[in-house]
Amino acid sequence: MIQTYALIVCSVLLGVSGQVLLKVGVGQSGLSGKAVIGVFDIVVSVIKTPLMLLGFLLYGVASIVWVIVLSKVDLSFAYPFLALNFILVMISSMVLLSETVPLLRWLGVLIICAGIIVVAVSGRAG
Numbered sequence: 001m002i003q004t005y006a007l008i009v010c011s012v013l014l015g016v017s018g019q020v021l022l023k024v025g026v027g028q029s030g031l032s033g034k035a036v037i038g039v040f041d042i043v044v045s046v047i048k049t050p051l052m053l054l055g056f057l058l059y060g061v062a063s064i065v066w067v068i069v070l071s072k073v074d075l076s077f078a079y080p081f082l083a084l085n086f087i088l089v090m091i092s093s094m095v096l097l098s099e100t101v102p103l104l105r106w107l108g109v110l111i112i113c114a115g116i117i118v119v120a121v122s123g124r125a126g
Contacts, residue, residue, distance in 0.1 A: 009084075012081065014065065015058070018054075018057075020092050020093075020096060022051075025046075025053075029048065029052060083115065086112055087113065
């Protein structure tokens with residue numbers, strides 16, 4: 001079971017890293033702040049912006065790792081761990097991107113953490 005938890009954490013960390021890289025890449029691409037963005041503009045920006053390409057690559061690897069996780073455990077057990085993405089993206093946004101995180105959002109994160117703990121414990125019990 002430890003290996004499965006490690007794979008879940010790996011998938012989550014790869015996904016969070018991809019999300020942060022996409023955000024930074026969007027800032028570098030010139031897409032940030034545009035009122036309307038067409039699909040063509042997005043595709044061109046992704047091709048021209050290495051951080052966006054890397055972000056999508058990390059998402060792809062995270063998806064492959066996730067498939068491995070799903071081959072080992074029930075979806076009903078594994079899926080709630082993806083809520084860690086919310087928590088880690090928020091912390092990364094604050095620390096790496098200097099975004100402000102309001103108190104109410106932190107309360108939501110605490111509730112999410114409680115749910116993850118309940119699910120993790122149920123994996124040992126079930």
